[in-house]
Amino acid sequence: MVPKKNQFRNRDIPAEVLVEGIFKGDKALLAKAITLLESTRPDHFEKANSVIEKCLSKPNSSIRLGITGVPGVGKSSFIEVLGSLLTSLGKKVAVLAVDPTSSLSKGSILGDKTRMQSLSKDLNAFIRPSPSGSSLGGVARKTRESIILCEAAGYDVILVETVGVGQSETAVHSMVDFFLLLKLSGAGDELQGIKRGIMEMADAIAINKADGSNLERAKLAVVEFTRALHLYPPKENGWTPKVMQCSASENTGIREIWEMVEDFVAHNKESGHFDQKRKTQNKNWFLQTVDEHLKLFFHQKKTFVEAQDKMLRAIDENKISPFYAAKMLLDDVTKEL
Incomplete structure (x- = not known):
């Protein structure tokens, strides 16, 4: 039985209560379970593991979408517009956003709910900011486990936003089905198109803030990045990475990007690469x-x-x-x- 509000305010919530609440889509208990995962207390480890094991047993058909890009590229704005589109289509969306932790104060702002005010009020959306802590690459230590819990809670699309610095791209790429790289035009970003690494990992590139006086530069950036992608060997799954443009502020190009993600998933499920990548994710985990x-x-x-x-x-x-x-x-x- 899911506990009444505040029933366990002053004491630990039993693992079975957390699991039952997660299965019923209780956001408060889902958040408490993620907090349990993030705890470094030894006595919390077995309890957290019990919750994860039970959640792993629940079937799901989710899509894990990683979104990365340099600070200032507009990741939070993009995610809010994309998340709102998905909920309007009847999907439940979970956003796992990782905030950078200060090496001096050891603190994090955790302001994603503030930046995504509209989406945070959506009944079909769940936003969980987590501090990156000392994790390499800006992906929180328990992000993978959090994905499992969100899937067990019935969320259809899991959006993982990274800090966008260091090795975050590699870290998030290892835990998602589709990897989206956000770029800017007119900021010298076009020159990065000839570099390996991040470009090779991307399943698609979206040129954000393609609006106003920046629209023509965005179109040029699409051409430049498309040319750059042709320099790389084809992906094992046979997918050809796409380059698109969008504007989160004007809500343009977002629907087309989601339709592309759906095409990608359908393509990979048909070829068997989708399930194979999930197995690889578990091995990396x-x-x-x-x-x-x-x-x-x-x-x-x-x-x-x-x-x-x-x-x-x-x-x-x-x-x-x-x-x-x-x-x-x-x-x-x-x-x-």
Whole structure:
């Protein structure tokens, strides 16, 4: 039975209550479950794992859409317009937005609900901002698990917004079905079209803010990026990445982009690549979780922390190279295992 409001305000909510609430689409309990996932308390780990395991067993037909781009490209505005379009089509939309964490204050603004005021009020939308913390690439440590919970709650489309800096593109690409890269025209961005990496990963490129005096530059950018994409080898799934233009502020081109995503999904499901990529996502999830727990395991060992501090002092005094210090540290600690 789903608890009455505030029933568990001052104590932990049982895992079975969280799961039942998630299955019924309760946004409050979904949010509490994601908070549980993000907790670093050891006693929360087993409980969170229990919730994830039960949610994994629920069938779903969701689409995981990753959206990235440099800060200022208009990701939040684009997502709000796209999300509103999807809810108008009868779909339930979850937005997992990752905010950068300050390396100094360790804080995050978490202002996505403020930036997406209209969508945040939509009954068929769920917006969850999370701090990136120390995660590489600006994707929150528990984003994958959050996707699973949102799918179990009945959300048809999961939009994952990244910080758009560092290795965020690689991180989000490994957990979504479709990877959309937002670009700007008239900001020197066209020159990035000849670079590998991010361009190779993109399933589509959208030139945002294609409006007003920027419209002609946007059309030119579409041509430039289309030419650049032809320099790359074809994708294994046979999909040819598209370049489109849109304007979130004028709500133009958004519907066409969604129709393209639907074509992509249909194409990949027919060829079998959709299911294959989901299996690859799970393998990556496993490997990265192993890495995460190994790191956590070592940093919780007192002997490792003490040995690490000793090596840091030696490095500071130029008595040893960082590379050799790392090898010695791991050699000494692994002898205890």
